[in-house]
Amino acid sequence: EAPINAIWEGSGNVQALDLLRAMAKTPAVLDAWFAELMKAKGYSPVLDQAIVALKDGFSDLSEIEYRARVLTEQLALTMQAALLVQAGNNSLADAFIASRLGGSVERNYGTLPRGLDLSALLQRANPMA
Structure with missing residues (x-):
């Protein structure tokens, strides 16, 4: 059923x-998720604010179906950022947070704000260069 549901509903809706x-089956799943996010707390004010905003998004369950796609996206983005922070590659974590969670979020691939350590990102992408 899952592949057919993805076609009918759209992959974002299925997620x-x-x-x-x-959430309905195991309400504690959000507690576990936020516990993992909190491991990156304090690294970046932007990430910290995104986590607070995400938590606030779950505080009001009225119309949650309407907001579910946005919440799902924010769950994914904040977890990606938290895992990058925990992995210890600051340049990569900074670029991800700035480009996906920052105030001027650009969705075009490769669009990054000014002020990032691009040489470290390029070196990571091509260590032989």
């Missing part, structure tokens, strides 16, 4: 519905 099902 959002999966989130709602997981």
Whole structure:
């Protein structure tokens, strides 16, 4: 059924519905998720604010179905940022946070704000250069 549901509903909607099902079946799943996010607390004010905003998004469950896609996206982005922080590559974590969670979020691939350590990113992408 899953492949057919993705076609009917759209992959983003299926992910959002999966989130709602997981929350209904195991309410503690969000506590575990936020515990993992909190391991990166204090690294970046932008990430910290994104985590607070995400947590606030779950505080009001009215119309959660309407907001489920946005919440699912924010769950993914904040977790990616938290895992990058925990991995210890500051240049990569900074670039991800600035480009995906910052105030001027650009969705075009490769669009980054000024002021990032691009040489470190390029070196990571091509260590032989």
